[in-house]
Amino acid sequence: MNIAQHIERVCRQMPEQIALVFEERSSTYRDLNASANRMANLLRSLGIGLGDRVALLLPNTPAFVIAYLGAMKIGAIAVTLNVMLKPAELTVMLTDCGAPLLITTAELAAGLQRDKLPDLRQVVIAEGDPGADASLDELLSQNSAEAEAIELTVNTPAVIVYTSGTTGGPKGAVLSHGNVIANMQAKNDYLGTQSDDRLLLFLPLFHCFGQNAILNNALNAGATVVLQRRFDATLAIEAVIRERITMFNAVPTVYARLLALKTDIRALETVRLFLSAGAPMSATLAEHWWQVYNKPIHEGYGLTESSPFATYNHHQRYKLGSVGTPIAGVDIRIVDAEGNELPPGERGEILIRGHNVMLGYWNRPEATAQAIRDGWLHTGDVGLHDDEGYLYVVDRLKDVVIVAGFNVYPTEVEDVLYGHPAVAEAAIYGVPDEIQGEIVKAKIVVKPGHAVSAEELRLFCRERLANYKVPRIVEIVDSLPKNPTGKILKRVLRDTKTSIQYT
Template sequence: MNIAQHIEKARLHSPNKLALIFEHTHYSYQELDQQANQVANGLAQLGIRVGERVALFLPNIPEFMVGYLGIIKLGAIAVSLNVQLQRDEIKFIINDSQATAMITTPELAQRVPTAECPSLKHVLVTDSADASTSLARLIESAPKEYQARAMQPHDPAAIVYSSGTTGFPKGVTLSHHNIISNMQAKNRYCDMRSSDSLLLCVPLFHCFGQNAIFNSALNAGATIVLHRSFNLDLVLRSIQTDQVTMFFGVPTIYLLLLNKTEPEQFHAVRYFFSGAAILPVEIAQRWYAKYKLPIHEGYGLTETSPFAAYNHISNYKLGSVGVPIEQVEIKIVDIETDVEVLPDEVGEIIIRGPNVMLGYWNNPTATAQAIRNGWFHTGDLGKKDQAGYLFIVDRLKDMINVAGIKVYPAEVENVIYQLPEVAEVAVYGVADAITGERVEAQIVFKPKQQLPIQAIIAFCRQHMASFKVPTAIKVVDSIPKNPTGKVLKRLLRNEAGA
């Protein structure tokens, strides 16, 4: 097996079918596959062998896609780097993965400390005038044919580094079988069709963009509409001109769309999906009331390739992330004892199935801590209802302990989101000498709308226990997030405690 057999299959059956649209440039399946083949041949000419790591330090541009596919075809391992990383972070990942080659842009290449990365022999740059480092020059003379190498199911295919919010980033290592089983499940549960056009504006270096959209779309023989990032005006124009039928985003994108768009702007879109973070129930309700289509949710992590649960093919349940996908098991266990808890009781979510990673690259200790008795311990808190539907409560590390009582930030956020003046809210814990921790919040108001802080606190007191009510609320212009839209609560906690 080989992940890249998906594009070879699509090329064989529909060579002229549109595979990719990027800034008014169109690529057929034949053209995209030929460019990937040239990358595979070019890397082979450089001496890159099966199992070697090749880094992709690229934004959302076609070179990421053909680079990834070429690496995978060759049997090498694609290592994705967040484009916001700086010199020391890049150095750590290159040295940890022992990458022998990198594909990047001229701007990003300036951050790469090649002299401090002894394994890194080749840095291939897009749009380079230097023939010795030019990606285009390498592949222009390379043959356009290359059959994807047959790999074993558990051979590593990709390493996606975690955000490193709890220390050094960990290299999540995914096998060919992990990713193939996941993209097949994504096709089935999301009903992806070859006639679909999928908007891809979340980062390709992240597992959501890479596997849930990019690889899954190719496996369905669909068209990918690629954007460098989420730009409201460009995305809305693209939805119209490129006839987007499937929209994939994160909660912060849906919140912006809810406040800035009208239903007629999505006339061709038949399906909406949110991932990478918890979608507040209030946002889901407001969306359905306005657009008359649900935002389907999935649950998963980079360590689960990422797809693990889905809400839902036939029985959508508001506020839930659904039920486990086929061949995947999910349990809720006591945080201390690992014993499964009863329905409606909160515990840690653990997962077992073909989607669970091989482990953390070069980190057996962290792997042993995360995967115990075949179950991956997510660090997420959740509960199941009597019907087996999964509800995400919060991140274990984001839980606030107020005098020994657990407070889940997402619960408080959902209450505050009921206020129509509120555009965004983030709730987090701050160290307190008496109670251990106290609840605080940051709020972004909608344009030209305000509420007194005391009015917000009074509203919270009416709708939740007093120990959950924020003791302080700060009004801000924006809330810090990572590239996939997850709120960086660690930064908020550090700022509040400084």
């Protein structure tokens, strides 16, 4: 098996079928496969082989798709990195994965801390002036368009996607070829994806949702992907109309934005399925959408560590507010703090078992052992299921804040704040937001004899963190609630309403 074999199969069956549309330029499956073959041969010429890491720091462009598929063909591991991260954050991840090769843009390469990356042997530029680095286009043109995906095992690592949990820093979730293939095939089966479907992809390809649930789902079915660099409501609606999109995948914030803009129902008439994942969707938003557009938003549930999907709310048996039932080959349990399985209607931690569960965290055996116990992935999410097995996600055990589908690790932000000379104590947590789902809030205790404004602290964070991690709300307080051992009680903070906020 090999993830890249799906485009080879479609290329044999329908070579002239349109695979990719980007900025109104189209590529057939023949074109895409040939480009992926050139990439595979290029990687080999650069000394990359089975198990070597190829870091991709790329926006949503055809270069990402080609580099990803080329890496899959030769059994290299694609490390897909968040383009919004700051140089210091990227250094941590590139050091951890030990990638000898990075494919990126000239703009993103300019900020790299190369002197701190001894394993990084070469940087290849896919967009912009390469300067002293190599040009991806030039290198590809020098390589043959003939290649074939090698046979791999179900447990051969395919991708490393960095995610943040509640203990330690960012961790690289290792997904196998078996994980990804089983997940995309299950999604194809549930959604009925066909070669005449057209999927709009504006969610980031570095994220598991865009990568597996949209890109691989579409390519496996021989469907067409209409790729956009990022979400822009106007451009997205224009693309839906122009390209006659049939499947629309997004996070809840996108649907909230479209509702706020009062998007004309006629603009969405070609869409047969609306899907949402990446963050919890409020029942109010889901119900409002259904009332306005006369079609439900089908939620799925999962996480990076589950490739990502574990459940899906069926379009044949849809239940409002539920994230559905387990996909084929996946089991879900709800357990109490002692690990005892709970009956329908009782809340507990959601556990996942199946072909979708990651191999583990890269270089983190202890974190892997904590996350996967007796074959069950402990999600840290709280949920319940009804008598028909439909899952409802009701809360999170973890303190991770989900901002528009992106995870924000509180300790990481707190560590930055503690680097400010005026900060004595800091607590980061999420508060509900109608557009983003959640936003980051900080409560700060200032050191005696010091003074600092909320805006100063936000600027301090903005210089060191990706924008979505920067606290939107900063509140200066006299003290923070703590338990007898001195641990800050974030539960109390979340439950406390204050009248003074600095934004």
